[in-house]
Amino acid sequence: MTDYPSVSFEDRMERTEFRVAERAHITVDGDSCRGCTTKACVVACPANLFVPTSDGGILFNYEQCFECGTCYLVCNTEGAITWTYPDGGHGVVFRRT
């Protein structure tokens, strides 16, 4: 299958503007994640915000979030991901979408 040599993921995300809020609008309950075998958020999040850790948990960041909602919709562990909108004026700012 094709790999993606031309633009690194980091570079890809830098092309989109994010006004990062102080408050994290995503929280993840580590204990729920450690019991989760599918970790659907890891593959599905378009911004690649969820990274599995060696102890079976999830490391996440909220800074470059598209605010799409995919993570909580695919999460099959009730209450593991708490997702709200970022505080007003913050978060993603699309320009040419």
Next chain:
Amino acid sequence: MTDTDILVVGAGPAGAAAAIAAARSGLRVTLLERGPFPGSKNMYGGVIYGRVLDGIIPRWWEEAPIQRWVTRRATMVLTPTQALTVDFRADAWGEPPYNGATAFRPDFDNWLAGHAVAAGAQLICSTTAVGLLRDDTGAVCGVRTDRPDGDLSARVVIACDGVNSFLAKEAGLYPHTAAEHFTVGVKETIALPRAVIDERFGLRGDHGADYEIIGCTGDIPGGGFLYTNRDTVAVGLVLRLPELAAQSRRPEELLADLKAHPAVQPLIEGGELLEYSAHVIPESGFEMMPELTCDGMVVAGDAAAMCLAAGIWLEGVNFAIGSGIAAGRAAVEAMRLGDTSVVGLAGYRRRVESDFVLTDHRKLAGIPELIMSPRVQRSYPQLAANVVERIFTVTNPVPKPGFGRIVRDELKASGVRLGDLARDAWRGMKGFG
């Protein structure tokens, strides 16, 4: 006295249209937007069908911030090594009143919200609605916001807060939140010189092209799109959530496959990625629609799953605007009646039932599911491509086989059962016929 008469949450196309319709009545209208400006949170898969604006902004096409007018509309059926394209052009679509347009949503939505302000609505940006206010009867009577002292009371709330609508969920209107009803769209906006776009897509002036693509998402139900702006091309995928989550390849990797397909790659080659974006889409249409009304509140646009994903018709902005206009007018009517309960707000449902919004959705109710079925996603594209390849492959010195023979052979090879084919055709006819 309430802070405002009608409070519209979300200044996307549904909210802006609702605010325009409501503010023109002279009532006090507030339009709340969580982004720094209207449209800043919004992206889409390519075409705005603007005729729905005729009734609220005459000659809208003279002022709307449009990138290109779509005069070339293609449907592409892909297999990993084949492409079968139905490519239609109509010069008439390049002249008023036009048909479809491409635009940057931050421009377009901001422009539409400007009309709400011009009509007298108060636009408040950078403010997130975080919950509903309810009176002692339980009726919605405003929202809490994330501003200090940020309660906003209103006689009617119009929830246009998008596909994740926390307001509709909090009001208990939205039971259909299973992942299978949703897709995620991912999109790259790619810079190319205007002359290169014109040449590659065979376009002139402000004419544009829109390609809808099926068969490009592997085992994940979904599709692709490719369309032209003035000096950018947008290419993207729509992927159904449960199947995306159940496999191992990430959205940008799947999109890279589409970009590398021999039928797509020459169109975008050499372009520079300007912006990457993603958004969730309410895919199931009529099957997933929430209750549209409760005491003190109506729901419109993506928040009410008004997006139409019916294969050959992929429309959302027009349905958002149509439902927004209906919601705004119904809210005004309820105010005048002095009854903003679910009974007084019943005009909303009546309006969307009688125009295209629910008429189209109801008629096409079974189509999104049919489009997402494995046969339509994979078997039929492969079958169609193989049949066409056989027809156009010259087999000299062997004489040409007849079409009937080719279709029989390929149908057998595809494993598609005639009964299933007939059932799918029947379901298709019911929706499209």
